[in-house]
Amino acid sequence: MSEVILEALGIEFTYPDGTRALKGVSLRIFKGKKIAILGPNGAGKTTLFLHFNGILRPDRGKIRFNGQDVSYKHASLLDLRKNVGLVFQDPDTQLFAGNVFQEISFGPLNLGLSKQEVWRRVEEAISATEIEGLKDKPTHFLSYGQKKRVALAAILAMQPRVLICDEPTAWLDSRQALRIVDLFQKINQQGVTIIFSTHDVDLAYSWADYIFIMKEGAVIGEGVPEEIFKDEALLKEAELNKPWLLDVAQFLKKKGYLAERAPLPKTKEELLRSLAGADIACSNNRLRAVP
């Protein structure tokens, strides 16, 4: 049984201009999981993330990390930010230093680590994100995709236990997006909990362990991907499309190409494999029919 690492309890938040961005959000994140948060623009995903990292303080409700309430005192905040890393959606808002190497060293240096340790972590984060070639480039020479990787490396170097990414694949071409997902996979295998917001239902369906759906400042649904995407009414309310895999699989089941009780495929490969299996099953039947 996994334990809860991060928890939001009845978070309400209103921006100074009067926008009620969160209207009582409660959710629990289990350790080591891959969590996707889906929802239309303006649903409050970014605002929620800023709460998880202690940047915003809720008007009502509380955030809990590792079973302890965040108290918003200096030490408690630093502890939270050390353990919960937040990668902002727009890398330009996050990058400030002159070159990539120095940018990445900023976070770990703030943790009070020795220079050698910082150096080691920076090198590690650089090789994990495959940006060795950019090391001493100034950040304003980088392309958008490269900036995104640098922003991610800058957080990874702090070795957080929970990694939050705000729309990590937005604006990236599909190959770059795949590289980010591969990287997430590696990080997750090292035991890091991953939370990301996205509009990509296919990614959320294939890759997340658990999904939250937000709309207008509230969580309107949660569950494992197979369940969430079966709920037509929920999808409609959240203005989400169905993942194409699920559409295709359901069609194939209706037409009898897939067994009614076969598990739903999570990836294209799984779908193809079960189709190949069906093929063999079919031909076996035919063989048997022949006397």
Place this chain on the structure above:
Amino acid sequence: MLKIDQFAYTNRLRSAHPAEKFVFAALTLAICLIVSRPLISLAVILIMAGSIVLWAGIPLRFYLKLMLLPLSFLLVGIMTVAFSISRRPFSFLWAFTIGGFSLGITPTGLELAGNLLLKSLGAVSCLYFLSLTTPVLEILWVLKKVKTPGLFLELMLIVYRFIFVLMETAFKIYISQVSRWGYASFKTSYLSLGWLAANLFTKSYYHSQILFNALSARCYQGELRVLEMPYTFSRKNFALVALLELALLALAWWTGDDIFV
């Protein structure tokens, strides 16, 4: 501005120790400013042009264009020095007289203006040398080593970074305006430009807030600390710099008994 920044990262002196380049520029600048003699100013201009074009490998055409920039400003400023007004027209090389007053150029005025022009160009070329060969970050590193207040340095860093963010934002707004015929006529250009400026301000303000959030998210506690890059001193470069500076001083000493004017 952008071009200068690019050269700072790609010139042939990129890997040289920033302190070497800084000392070279600073010493030469000091000599140029303290020793007020046209010959020295000229020597500084030539030394810096040589260093920039031959040593650092900056294209000559680009450097000349850069030098033309301050020249246009300087010429205007120097006019006011060269011309003088007087009631006695006999001391002028050339003048015209209106109502008893003469406006013209005197030999001393001309000499002063020439000196000033050369001296200014010499000083500017020293600064160009530094900015064309040394990235801002490394200049800041040197300034930090000589104990410039940290707040000032962080401010410079953020300003430097924001220049690029601002330009990018301005460019995006501009493109979006152009694509909707925002600059099709004089009137729309006027409106679009005003809108761009206003928008740029609000966007930058918003941006600075988010930057602060993003820094806080990485445990920012009021000090922007980053790892320093390792630089290596080169004895050869130091010797070369020392030699050039000594040569300049020797030239100043030989060509006149009053070094400090």
